[in-house]
Amino acid sequence: MPAWHAVTELDKLDLETPFPLRIGDQQVCVVRLEDGIFAINDVCTHEYALLSDGYFEDGKLECPLHQACFEVRTGKALNEPADVDVVTYPTKVEGGVVFVEV
Numbered sequence: 001m002p003a004w005h006a007v008t009e010l011d012k013l014d015l016e017t018p019f020p021l022r023i024g025d026q027q028v029c030v031v032r033l034e035d036g037i038f039a040i041n042d043v044c045t046h047e048y049a050l051l052s053d054g055y056f057e058d059g060k061l062e063c064p065l066h067q068a069c070f071e072v073r074t075g076k077a078l079n080e081p082a083d084v085d086v087v088t089y090p091t092k093v094e095g096g097v098v099f100v101e102v
């Protein structure tokens with residue numbers, strides 16, 4: 001059953017800078033963009049690599065291992081070798097605190 005987890009204060013989330021964390025048994029990557037805060041599963045769907053260790057640009061995270069790219073707003077896998085989207089998680093901000101539902 002998903003639950004909301006407080007992950008950080010909003011003013012500690014730098015714009016367009018991946019913020020990795022562990023929630024329960026899930027590796028999660030939170031990214032603050034101009035139009036909102038987005039959270040995806042941080043593990044590449046191709047093999048095992050943390051997307052937050054990769055390169056971020058223009059709303060996309062590039063896996064550091066084989067360079068598959070994922071859209072952080074939707075989790076969509078944009079190119080091979082990944083062909084499975086990453087899971088996305090709802091986010092919200094309350095009282096200056098960022099929450100992720102995992």
Ligand code: FES
Pocket residue numbers: 044045046047048049063064065066067068081082
């Ligand atoms: S592990 Fe991410 S593209 Fe291969």
